[in-house]
Amino acid sequence: MRICLGLLQGSPSAGLLAEVTARLSKLGVDQKHYWVGTFYTLLLPPAVRRAQAAYFTPPNLSKALIRLVGSEGYDPRHHTAIDPAAGGAAFLSTLAGEMRELGVPAKDILRRLHGIEIDRGLAHLSEALVADRIDSAVTRGSVVEVRDALKARHAKTYDLVIANPPYGRISADALHDKAWRDVCHPGHINKYALFAERCFRLAKPGGLVTLVLPSSFMAGPLYGKLRAHMREKGELLTLGSVTTRNDVFVDVTQDVSIIVARVGNPHRADRAVSFGNVTGFGPFKPTFATTLPAKSDDAWMSAGKQPGVAIGGATLADYGARLRVGYFVWNRELERMSKRRSAKLDMPLLWARNIRAGQFCYPKAKTGKGIDFVRFEEESSAIVRTNAVVMQRTTNSAQSRRLIAARVSPSVLKKWGGFVTENHTLVLTARNVAALNTISFLLNSAAVDARYRQLSGTASISANLLRNLDLPTPQALTRAVAKLGLCEEAVEHAYASSLPLQAVLTA
Structure with missing residues (x-):
C-alpha cells in the first residue's frame, strides 16, 4: 500500500520505483490510476490474487461502458452509482472524473458514489484514487466500505450498479443465504453469478445494471438460471463481446462480455x-439487434442470430460420433504409470500436449522422452481399441483456436492394440475412418470453432456443449467438399446450404 500510494503521489525516487514513477508521470490520469491499481495486485501473493480474482477493468473499457449507460439515461450530474467489487476504483474513479468535468462539487460526488471491497488495502487505494481524481480529501471508509459484498445488506438502492465482479467457484457452505439457488446450479456456484444477482437487487426500479462477465454466461448450460433470473428482474438492453481480451485485461484467460x-x-x-x-x-x-429466445434460460448468443451466421441444424451424433472424457488422472494414480510395457494390458497414454490440430496423434511421455504406459489389471472400457479422434479439453489464451482435434494414428492400435488418454482430453469414436476424418476436419475449422466460442468463454471444453454444437448436415458438407475441396470455405458453404435434417429425411 505504501508503495502504491507513493507511486500515485509521485514520491518514490530510488531504484526501479523511480523508473516506474517516471513512466507513470507521462500517462494520463486514467492510465495512471489503472496501472497503480494493477501494480498493487501484482504485489499480492499469487494465491491471494487468484482467490480474490483481482483483475481490473482498464480505463478505455470503463469509459466505453459509462458512455453506454449514458446513452440509456444515466446522468452523472444527478444520479447515484455503486460498484460492489470496487477494488482499483476502475469505475468509481472514472465516474468521479466525469462528474468533476461536469462541474459537480466534490462533496456531492463523494455523497453519490459508493463502493464495496473485501480487501482492506484495495479499498484504501480505491478511495485514494477517487481523492486524486477530484482533488479532494476522502474520509477513510466513506466511499468504499471494507466488506464482503455477497454478505453485505443494503437498504439503499442506486441509479447505476456497475461492476467487473470476481470469478471463481464457491461452496454453498460459505454463503449466508439461499439466493444462489436463483442463479446457480448445485455444485457449480460461481462468484460472478452471485454478484450479478446482488447487483440487480442494488439497483433502483428503472435503474441500470452493467456488468463485465465471462462470455459463458450468455450461452453456457450451467448459467441458464442466471439468464432466466436476469430476464425476470429487468429488461436487457445491450449484450456485447470484448473482442481484444489480450490487449484489455492483464493475465485473464477467459473470453469476456x-x-x-x-x-x-x-x-x-x-x-x-x-x-x-x-x-x-x-x-x-x-x-x-434481435429478440431473445422464447425459453427464458436458452442461450442468448447462438449461431443464426447474427446476420450472415447460418444454422447447420446437425450435431456430432448425426456424424455417428460418440464422445467421452479422457479417463486417466495421472497425479492421483502415479503408481500405475511406467516407462516400459511389462504386460499386455499396459496401454500407451496420450497426453493433451500430444494433440496437434489436423495431424496424427502419437503417444509421447510427459517429459518428452519415450512413452508413458498405464497398467490395467483386467480389461477395461477405459481402453480405446478402435480408431478415434482426440481433442484437447483445456486450451489457453495463446492458442488461436479453442477446438484442437487430431486423429490417433492407426499405428498405435496396430502396435499396442489400444490406448488410454488423460482426463484433459476428449475422445470421439465413430462407425468408420471416413467419419472420423470428417469429424476431425470439421472440429478444426474456423467456422465450427467460432460457433463454439459463442457458447463458451472458458478455456475448458464442455463435452455437453460439444455434443450439442451446431454443425452443417453431413449431406451439405459432402456437397460442399466435392465442390470446393477440404477448405475453410467449404465448411461455411455447408452451413449456408444445410437443410433441416427432417427435410433431408423426408426428401
Missing part, C-alpha cells in the same frame, strides 16, 4: 436486444 439491463419490469418477448462489440480502445459498436 458485457451486459446492460434496466431493472424493474421483466424482459418482454418482443423487445429487441442490441448485440455488438467493444474493444479496449473505443466505444461499444452495435452490430445487430
Whole structure:
C-alpha cells in the first residue's frame, strides 16, 4: 500500500520505483490510476490474487461502458452509482472524473458514489484514487466500505450498479443465504453469478445494471438460471463481446462480455436486444439487434442470430460420433504409470500436449522422452481399441483456436492394440475412418470453432456443449467438399446450404 500510494503521489525516487514513477508521470490520469491499481495486485501473493480474482477493468473499457449507460439515461450530474467489487476504483474513479468535468462539487460526488471491497488495502487505494481524481480529501471508509459484498445488506438502492465482479467457484457452505439457488446450479456456484444477482437487487426500479462477465454466461448450460433470473428482474438492453481480451485485461484467460439491463419490469418477448462489440480502445459498436429466445434460460448468443451466421441444424451424433472424457488422472494414480510395457494390458497414454490440430496423434511421455504406459489389471472400457479422434479439453489464451482435434494414428492400435488418454482430453469414436476424418476436419475449422466460442468463454471444453454444437448436415458438407475441396470455405458453404435434417429425411 505504501508503495502504491507513493507511486500515485509521485514520491518514490530510488531504484526501479523511480523508473516506474517516471513512466507513470507521462500517462494520463486514467492510465495512471489503472496501472497503480494493477501494480498493487501484482504485489499480492499469487494465491491471494487468484482467490480474490483481482483483475481490473482498464480505463478505455470503463469509459466505453459509462458512455453506454449514458446513452440509456444515466446522468452523472444527478444520479447515484455503486460498484460492489470496487477494488482499483476502475469505475468509481472514472465516474468521479466525469462528474468533476461536469462541474459537480466534490462533496456531492463523494455523497453519490459508493463502493464495496473485501480487501482492506484495495479499498484504501480505491478511495485514494477517487481523492486524486477530484482533488479532494476522502474520509477513510466513506466511499468504499471494507466488506464482503455477497454478505453485505443494503437498504439503499442506486441509479447505476456497475461492476467487473470476481470469478471463481464457491461452496454453498460459505454463503449466508439461499439466493444462489436463483442463479446457480448445485455444485457449480460461481462468484460472478452471485454478484450479478446482488447487483440487480442494488439497483433502483428503472435503474441500470452493467456488468463485465465471462462470455459463458450468455450461452453456457450451467448459467441458464442466471439468464432466466436476469430476464425476470429487468429488461436487457445491450449484450456485447470484448473482442481484444489480450490487449484489455492483464493475465485473464477467459473470453469476456458485457451486459446492460434496466431493472424493474421483466424482459418482454418482443423487445429487441442490441448485440455488438467493444474493444479496449473505443466505444461499444452495435452490430445487430434481435429478440431473445422464447425459453427464458436458452442461450442468448447462438449461431443464426447474427446476420450472415447460418444454422447447420446437425450435431456430432448425426456424424455417428460418440464422445467421452479422457479417463486417466495421472497425479492421483502415479503408481500405475511406467516407462516400459511389462504386460499386455499396459496401454500407451496420450497426453493433451500430444494433440496437434489436423495431424496424427502419437503417444509421447510427459517429459518428452519415450512413452508413458498405464497398467490395467483386467480389461477395461477405459481402453480405446478402435480408431478415434482426440481433442484437447483445456486450451489457453495463446492458442488461436479453442477446438484442437487430431486423429490417433492407426499405428498405435496396430502396435499396442489400444490406448488410454488423460482426463484433459476428449475422445470421439465413430462407425468408420471416413467419419472420423470428417469429424476431425470439421472440429478444426474456423467456422465450427467460432460457433463454439459463442457458447463458451472458458478455456475448458464442455463435452455437453460439444455434443450439442451446431454443425452443417453431413449431406451439405459432402456437397460442399466435392465442390470446393477440404477448405475453410467449404465448411461455411455447408452451413449456408444445410437443410433441416427432417427435410433431408423426408426428401
